[in-house]
Amino acid sequence: MYKIAVLPGDGIGPEIVPEAIKVLEAVSRLYDIEFQYTEALIGGAAIDKRGQALPPETLELCYQSDAVLLGSVGGPKWDTLPAEKRPETAALLPLRKKLGLYANLRPAYLFAPLAEASPLKKEVVSGTDLLIVRELTGGLYFGEKKREKTATGEVAYDTMVYTTEEIERIVRLAFTIARQRRRHLTSVDKANVLTSSRLWRDTVERLKNEYPDVTVTHMYVDNCAMQLVRRPDQFDVIVTENTFGDILSDQASVLTGSLGMIPSASIGGRVALYEPAGGSAPDIAGQQKANPLAMILSAAMMLKYSFKLDQAAAAVESAVDRVLAEGYRTQDIYSPGTKVVGTAAMGDLVRQELERETRWKKS
Ligand code: NAD
Secondary structure, three states: OEEEEEEEEOOOHHHHHHHHHHHHHHHHHHHOOOEEEEEOOOOHHHHHHHOOOOOHHHHHHHHHOOEEEEEEOOOHHHOOOOHHHOHHHHHHHHHHHHOOOOEEEEEEEOOHHHOOOOOOOHHHHOOOEEEEEEEOOOHHHOOOEEEEEOOOOEEEEEOOOOOHHHHHHHHHHHHHHHHOOOOEEEEEEOOOOOHHHHHHHHHHHHHHHHOOOOEEEEEEHHHHHHHHHHOHHHOOEEEEOHHHHHHHHHHHHHHHOOHHHOEEEEEOOOOEEEEEOOOOOOOOOOOOOOOOHHHHHHHHHHHHHOOOOHHHHHHHHHHHHHHHHOOEEOHHHOOOOOEEOOHHHHHHHHHHHHHHHHHHHHO
């Protein structure tokens, strides 16, 4: 039995998390595995009910679980709070740090039926299958920061700090993952300007001798942003620091049709965290318009990385592929000639397809 901490959070979180659980319940029946779900508050919902974004009981539940499934946090209602109390800074960042989750894996895989959904040309996005390995507990988001008054106005700064150890562990992980894929690693930095990037690049250069079967390319982040939308098929695994990874992974979502298609896994500690790459999407929250596929695919990553249920994970991914091939779409991935369905209906379709295919294979 696997214990899963379920944190729906804010915005579309409470709409998409139940769809992932629907699919996990089908996995449970089909593969004879038991999942135990315990729900807890996080983000703005926790601020409203408990007065803080990451209540101690939520953190304790995460420590006691085998994996964490998170919807999303944040929204306009809490945007005016001081930075240290806002859902993202007071819940997400400390949760990742306390669970020791130093690596965020964000695959950008284009399901073939969605080639028309990207605003980019079909011939550009076809064949996109890359994975961004983003450092998650260092860099600008965690370095010293300050904002204070001066005689003429204000001064503010954030600090991008990295140690050799922090760079080594994420780069080693990226090399290991590259070995399980097409054996090409692109290390992204800004070594022409930033000192922390020069340490990053030197570290990658040193470590690459231990992985002679993996080819390595160094790329500046500005060039990488351009190459991602020019020729995405040149990438296999991209490894980069926290801020660059945050930005590049949202950009990569355009290749897959929508942010609603990108799952993520944050790993590195005993308990890993799975969440969609997108945020709480306040513009569509509460309207059954959100795409639940990133959340469902995040649950598939949980099956694979936390529970080593590779077959079940692959079955969920192929159920998603078939639902898309049958022409079903949420609004964000709609293209002419396809059928628009709501959040819960999309979850039902994936569950039904998973049940049909798995029963057929077993019979
Ligand atoms: P966002 O990712 O929430 O939304 C950006 C755009 O993508 C919106 O148009 C939204 O409708 C769309 N989108 C995102 N997920 C979608 C889905 N599953 N289906 C369909 N469309 C989807 O980013 P934002 O607007 O910059 O931020 C909104 C809030 O979310 C902010 O408070 C932000 O801080 C927070 N946020 C949270 C996380 C997180 O919980 N990990 C990540 C990013 C942003």
